Each structure stands twice: as structure tokens, then as C-alpha cells.
Amino acid sequence: xxxxxxxxxxxxxxxxxxxxxxRAALTEAAVRVADAEGLEAISMRRLATEIGAGTMSLxxxxxxxxxxxxxxxxxxxxxYLPEGTVLSGDWKAxxxxxxxxxxxxxxxxxxxxxxxxxxxxxxPNRLRLLEAxxxxxxxxxxxxDEMLTLIGxxxxxxxxxxxxxxxxxxxxxxxxLDLREWTxxxxxxxxxxxxxxxxxxxxxxxxxxGRAYGDVEERFEYGLERxxxxxxxxxxxx
Amino acid sequence: xxxxxxxxxxxxxxxxxxxxxxRAALTEAAVRVADAEGLEAISMRRLATEIGAGTMSLxxxxxxxxxxxxxxxxxxxxxYLPEGTVLSGDWKAxxxxxxxxxxxxxxxxxxxxxxxxxxxxxxPNRLRLLEAxxxxxxxxxxxxDEMLTLIGxxxxxxxxxxxxxxxxxxxxxxxxLDLREWTxxxxxxxxxxxxxxxxxxxxxxxxxxGRAYGDVEERFEYGLERxxxxxxxxxxxx
DNA sequence: CATAATTGAGTACGCTGTACCCGGTTTCGT
DNA sequence: ACGAAACCGGGTACAGCGTACTCAATTATG
Numbered sequence: 115x116x117x118x119x120x121x122x123x124x125x126x127x128x129x130x131x132x133x134x135x136x137r138a139a140l141t142e143a144a145v146r147v148a149d150a151e152g153l154e155a156i157s158m159r160r161l162a163t164e165i166g167a168g169t170m171s172l173x174x175x176x177x178x179x180x181x182x183x184x185x186x187x188x189x190x191x192x193x194y195l196p197e198g199t200v201l202s203g204d205w206k207a208x209x210x211x212x213x214x215x216x217x218x219x220x221x222x223x224x225x226x227x228x229x230x231x232x233x234x235x236x237x238p239n240r241l242r243l244l245e246a247x248x249x250x251x252x253x254x255x256x257x258x259d260e261m262l263t264l265i266g267x268x269x270x271x272x273x274x275x276x277x278x279x280x281x282x283x284x285x286x287x288x289x290x291l292d293l294r295e296w297t298x299x300x301x302x303x304x305x306x307x308x309x310x311x312x313x314x315x316x317x318x319x320x321x322x323x324g325r326a327y328g329d330v331e332e333r334f335e336y337g338l339e340r341x342x343x344x345x346x347x348x349x350x351x352x
Numbered sequence: 353x354x355x356x357x358x359x360x361x362x363x364x365x366x367x368x369x370x371x372x373x374x375r376a377a378l379t380e381a382a383v384r385v386a387d388a389e390g391l392e393a394i395s396m397r398r399l400a401t402e403i404g405a406g407t408m409s410l411x412x413x414x415x416x417x418x419x420x421x422x423x424x425x426x427x428x429x430x431x432y433l434p435e436g437t438v439l440s441g442d443w444k445a446x447x448x449x450x451x452x453x454x455x456x457x458x459x460x461x462x463x464x465x466x467x468x469x470x471x472x473x474x475x476p477n478r479l480r481l482l483e484a485x486x487x488x489x490x491x492x493x494x495x496x497d498e499m500l501t502l503i504g505x506x507x508x509x510x511x512x513x514x515x516x517x518x519x520x521x522x523x524x525x526x527x528x529l530d531l532r533e534w535t536x537x538x539x540x541x542x543x544x545x546x547x548x549x550x551x552x553x554x555x556x557x558x559x560x561x562g563r564a565y566g567d568v569e570e571r572f573e574y575g576l577e578r579x580x581x582x583x584x585x586x587x588x589x590x
Numbered sequence: 591c592a593t594a595a596t597t598g599a600g601t602a603c604g605c606t607g608t609a610c611c612c613g614g615t616t617t618c619g620t
Numbered sequence: 621a622c623g624a625a626a627c628c629g630g631g632t633a634c635a636g637c638g639t640a641c642t643c644a645a646t647t648a649t650g
Binding site for chain 1: 474509550577
């Protein structure tokens with residue numbers, strides 16, 4: 115159980131035969147499969163056949179499935195901050211843009227949101243991201259701890275929002291139903307709630323709420339901007 | 353695969369012999385096991401032995417493991433809003449209190465946060481919660497859709513924050529390491545990052561950042577209050 | 591050139607969720 | 621009163637999972 119740190123192990127040691135595969139290939143395959151079929155389609159056997167290796171060979175590159183997940187997250191999180199991104203110096207604009215790219219990345223890789231939300235061990239691209247985020251809010255008169263609190267708050271919102279945004283799609287994938295069947299299943303229950311009369315506000319929502327209530331984009335922006343506004347209002351004056 | 357809606361199926365049908373067990377007992381056992389040993393300790397076999405039933409008997413009460421999860425979430429989410437909670441009429445105070453109770457509940461049941469964040473199908477207690485939340489922000493001059501956007505934003509923040517708050521503890525459970533071993537594993541990597549000189553802000557953080565950087569409570573409050581402030585500032589004037 | 595280190599991969603173990611049965615029990619329709 | 625229908629408890633079985641262990645083949649080092 116004495117697992118070594120994934121990011122410390124050199125890709126290529128000295129003595130033995132040269133490897134046929136690579137972490138990069140493994141990561142690429144994992145991301146591809148998860149994108150197409152969801153995170154639960156990822157298995158060591160599946161990944162092995164995907165790259166043409168024997169199952170147990172993967173363990174030469176990675177100390178277990180958890181490392182594969184770690185590699186996937188680190189690989190994809192890089193997209194939050196494309197190479198060559200320059201900072202405008204306007205912290206709200208910079209952090210907002212980062213948040214929006216984070217969201218779009220998670221929408222492209224729907225398996226990412228829950229993982230990103232609940233893992234925060236150090237990894238190359240996560241550290242790159244942290245470095246850039248800290249630079250965005252540097253010079254506002256905040257201490258390092260306060261900067262971390264600020265950034266943490268924004269990412270908390272983004273992660274939480276995207277997860278709930280993806281919740282319905284997730285439910286469809288989990289159950290294997292399509293949207294029509296799904297709503298057909300939920301409707302009678304909601305109807306019974308309405309009929310009971312115990313939930314007037316929910317009833318109002320179900321009857322007069324706009325279909326797919328407002329643009330999702332718009333809702334994301336609303337929360338993000340309110341949060342940034344609220345932060346700005348309490349920044350130390352300079 | 354034609355799964356019926358969990359919440360529509362009556363607990364007790366008409367014809368057959370009376371059941372030995374119950375959804376309530378199953379739910380109680382599931383929550384207890386997950387609290388003590390984590391969500392991955394939950395298996396149909398384990399739950400069955402826990403309540404003294406045969407494995408397949410559980411399927412008389414529940415259409416699959418996913419229903420068990422649904423029952424667990426619904427049961428625990430009830431604690432967000434204790435029976436008899438009265439609203440003050442101050443939406444910020446009410447919604448803030450709800451957010452704080454939600455966080456405390458998720459800390460008591462660490463398996464809840466990821467589930468709550470990514471499931472939002474209708475269920476009795478979730479609907480009760482939604483009803484109460486809507487009542488909190490009713491009368492502010494917002495339409496139903498705008499109320500939902502507001503509430504959704506706050507819960508996004510809470511869910512995201514608690515997940516990241518629990519991330520370290522989660523990592524320990526996943527790996528089976530204790531905190532000492534874990535940091536001993538992370539440290540050399542962080543050291544190598546610092547030594548590389550490519551991440552000055554991260555270095556600053558690692559060297560002068562307060563240990564466990566500030567009270568977690570304080571960080572939660574900071575983000576929550578900034579978000580509520582920002583929302584308040586843009587409410588329609590009345 | 592022997593040796594130590596490393597890779598590739600097969601086999602096997604103990605888990606998992608659940609489809610499919612069957613025998614017993616209770617209630618309903620007649 | 622009695623067959624039928626509906627339901628409960630649960631055993632068996634299957635496909636799939638992560639990974640510990642093992643061993644032959646390969647390579648750089650002494």
C-alpha cells in the first residue's frame with residue numbers, strides 16, 4: 115500500500131527493456147473512452163485493449179486505477195488555461211474568463227466536474243492553474259491566504275454550478291433512458307405533488323416557470339457576476 | 353429497463369404476504385454504513401446482511417442500487433431544513449441559514465456532497481427544500497425563473513465549497529493513508545516545484561501561507577456572504 | 591558476459607450488480 | 621370455500637471489476 119507519488123516517478127527509468135506504451139497514450143485513451151461512454155466505462159481491461167496492451171501491463175505505468183483518474187483530470191484541466199493565455203490585469207475579467215473556460219471544459223468532458231470538485235492534490239496542470247489564478251488576484255492588497263479564499267470561492271461556484279447543470283444528462287446516462295422516457299417517469303410524481311397542494315411555490319414553478327427556465331449560460335453568468343461583484347465590493351481600498 | 357418512479361411505488365401493495373423489511377430500514381442501514389465506512393462500502397450484499405435479509409430480497413423494496421442512493425440522499429437532505437423551521441422574512445438570513453445547515457449536514461455525511469451536487473431529480477425532501485427556498489426569496493420582485501436562478505447559484509456555491517473542503521479527507525480515505533503519510537508523499541513533489549522556480553506564487557503560498565490557511569468556516573462564510581451581497585445589490589428596487 | 595532492473599502479460603481471487611428462478615404466503619374474485 | 625393472482629424471501633449464476641502474484645523476455649550496467 116506504500117504508494118509513491120505519481121508525479122515524482124520518472125517516465126523512463128534506466129535498466130530494463132524500453133516500454134511499448136506510455137502514460138500519454140494511456141491518458142489519451144482514457145479521456146477518449148470517458149468522453150464517449152462515461153466514466154464508468156473506464157476499466158483497466160478496457161483501457162488495456164484500447165491501447166493494445168495486456169491488462170496487467172498498465173500497472174507498469176500507473177500504480178492503480180486511481181492514478182489513471184488523476185492523469186485524466188490533470189490532462190484535461192490544462193484546457194482551463196490554454197498555452198499562451200495573457201492576463202489583462204483586470205482581475206474580474208481574468209478570473210471570469212478562467213471560470214468560463216473551466217465551465218466549457220467540463221461541459222466538453224462531463225466526467226470531469228465531479229472529479230475536479232473533489233480532488234485537489236498537487237499535479238502539474240493544477241499547479242499551473244493555481245499559479246495563474248494567484249497572479250490574477252495579486253496586487254489587490256490581499257494576503258496569500260485571502261487570495262486562496264477568493265479563488266476557492268469562485269471555483270466552488272463553478273464546480274457546483276456545472277455539476278447541477280449536468281445532473282439531468284447524468285441521470286439519463288445512468289438510467290439509460292432518453293429524455294422523453296425520463297420526463298414521462300417524473301411527470302406523474304410531480305403531478306401528484308401538485309395535486310396534494312402542499313407545495314404551492316413548486317406548483318407555481320411547474321406551471322408558470324419558463325421551459326428549461328432561462329438560458330443556462332445566463333444563469334451561470336448571473337451567479338458568477340454576482341459573486342465577483344460581492345467580492346469586489348469588499349476588496350481593501352487602495 | 354422500464355424502471356418505474358421510486359417515489360410513486362407505494363410502500364405496501366395489496367395482495368401478497370406482508371414484508372419483513374422496509375425501505376426505511378434499508379435506508380437507515382445504508383446511511384449508517386456510508387457514514388462509517390464511506391459510500392464505496394455500500395453494496396447490496398452488505399446492506400442485505402446488515403438488515404438480516406437475503407441479497408436479492410432488497411430488490412423487492414428497491415429497483416436497484418441507484419434507488420438506494422436516491423433514498424439515502426432524500427433521507428439525509430431532510431436535515432437541511434429541520435421540521436418546524438420558521439422563516440424570518442429576511443431572505444439573506446433565511447437562505448444563509450439554509451446554506452449553513454446544508455454544509456453541516458454534508459460534513460456529517462461526507463458521502464452526500466458529491467451526490468447532492470449531481471442529482472436533482474424530484475424527491476419528497478428535495479421538493480420540501482425547494483418549496484421552502486422559493487418561499488424565502490418570494491416577494492423580492494423576482495419571477496419564478498429568477499428565483500430558481502438565485503437559489504441555484506447559492507446551492508452551487510455550497511455544494512462546490514463543501515466538496516473541496518472534503519477533498520483532502522476523501523483522498524485519505526481513498527488511499528487508506530493517514531495524514532502524516534499523505535503529506536510525506538506530497539511534500540517532495542511540492543518541493544521540486546518550488547525548486548524549479550516556475551511557480552513563484554505557489555512557492556509564496558507554500559512558504560508564507562498560514563497553516564491550513566485560515567479557518568474553513570471563515571472561508572465558507574466569506575464566499576457565501578459575498579455571493580449574497582452581490583445578489584442583493586442587483587435585486588429590483590421596491 | 592553475468593547480473594540486476596525493468597517490461598509484458600497470463601492466471602487467479604474476491605469482490606460487485608442483478609437476471610432469473612422457485613417455493614411459500616396472503617388476498618381477491620368467484 | 622377455493623383456485624388464481626399477486627407478492628415476498630432468497631438461492632444460483634453470470635459477466636465484469638481491480639489487482640496481487642508470478643514468470644519469461646529484454647536491456648543497460650558492472
